[in-house]
Amino acid sequence: MTKLTELLNIKHPIILAPMFLVTNIEMVKAALDNGISAAIPAMNFRNPNDITKAIQEIKQHIDKPFGINIIVNRSNTKLNAQIEACLVEPPAFIITSLGNPKTIIEKAHAKGIMVFCDVTDLKYAKKVEQVGADALIAVNSEAGGHAGCTPRNELIETLTKNCKIPVINAGGVSSSSDLRDVLKLGAAGTSIGTLFIASHECKVSDKYKNALINYGKNDIVLTRKLSGAPTTVINTDYVKSIGTKPNFLEYLINKNTGIKKFAKAILMRKGQNKLSNAAFKATYKTVWCASPAIENITELKSVKEIVEDLVGSL
Ligand SMILES: Cc1cc2nc3c(=O)[nH]c(=O)nc-3n(C[C@H](O)[C@H](O)[C@H](O)COP(=O)(O)O)c2cc1C
Known part of the structure; x- marks a missing residue:
């Protein structure tokens, strides 16, 4: 009890x-x-x-x-x-x-x-x-x-x-x-x-689940690319390739809601897909959030x- x-x-x-x-x-x-x-x-x-x-x-x-x-x-x-x-x-x-x-x-x-x-x-x-x-x-x-x-x-x-x-x-x-x-x-x-x-x-996807099995606690890193605040993720090759620091647009958008509207307006003007890919390569679908507890997942x-x-x- x-x-x-x-x-x-x-x-x-x-x-x-x-x-x-x-x-x-x-x-x-x-x-x-x-x-x-x-x-x-x-x-x-x-x-x-x-x-x-x-x-x-x-x-x-x-x-x-x-x-x-x-x-x-x-x-x-x-x-x-x-x-x-x-x-x-x-x-x-x-x-x-x-x-x-x-x-x-x-x-x-x-x-x-x-x-x-x-x-x-x-x-x-x-x-x-x-x-x-x-x-x-x-x-x-x-x-x-x-x-x-x-x-x-x-x-x-x-x-x-x-x-x-x-x-x-x-x-x-x-x-x-x-x-x-x-x-x-x-x-x-x-x-x-x-x-x-x-x-x-x-x-979640099988890829995410397999990563939990195949990676260990030393593969957990903090990224600021998802929400702006440091978030624990598995350091896959993809995470290594895009880095863990936010780019300028991600930074602006995460910073405050007023700027979010402004950033959305830029996205509209510049062609949503191209810019949104550049700004938001990292999403919760492509980057897998987990803690060092993965060490014990077999x-x-x-x-x-x-x-x-x-x-x-x-
Ligand atoms: C994928 C993932 C998403 C999470 N999302 C939230 C959330 O939406 N709200 C929240 O309060 N905590 C969230 N957390 C934190 C968990 O509620 C919990 O505090 C944490 O998972 C405990 O550590 P552990 O993963 O080592 O067990 C999240 C954690 C993970 C791994």
Whole structure:
């Protein structure tokens, strides 16, 4: 029993992590069927109404707790619609990324939805705790996606010592002994992404899945070509050929929304395909996001088998 299993009333202290364009409804259902929780990014649904439908579909499959991940800063132009979609059909929890979660916490709590906030340091953790977060997702320097700067153990120790709400680790867990270690340090549980990309239920391309098997932890690099913020990716020949720093247009477009409109206007004038190829060679389809956890991926498995391997010796 951990604080996370208590909080969510689940068997094992694991959340199958929200992953942009990767986590899907089948993975969530399989996670819930096997005693862990899961969360899907709201951004994985083009139309916010589809978030409500997805929540309904998962609830019809099984009555277990899962979450929706919402980016709460200005870059998310669908923020209000995504919150509304969750209020119509409440998930058990919302995971917030970036920005100030105060408003979303107030709205979510009014509907009985818990809010867990992604944090990378103590200062921000104290801030979200103060505005009512129910738990922290401690994103460390080994996490996939937008990794933090602080090593796993140091971040867990700092946050558990200085914050009262549960600390859920994210990053640096790819085996049952890693899981035991973070629980021993006082983490309430862990959010795991990369391992689950190599699952049968995940619908990314076979090339991406094979890369998870064939590359190792030393092949993970940070690129700023996807979102502007450093993102962990596999250093394939393609990534090597395009580099990891944004070109001028990518830089402008990622910098702020006002300039996005301006850049779009340039694209219209100059011939969309040519310029957009030059500006955006790197997309989540051509560049594969993953963490050093790939070191422990040797074959494709079902979500059930991945969970069993992780909790085997708990
Ligand atoms: C492909 C990929 C996409 C991700 N997308 C998101 C996202 O949309 N929102 C988010 O809060 N975290 C995202 N993350 C971070 C995960 O939620 C989680 O913190 C991370 O995967 C934990 O590290 P691990 O991959 O080593 O297990 C992403 C991670 C990966 C690997």
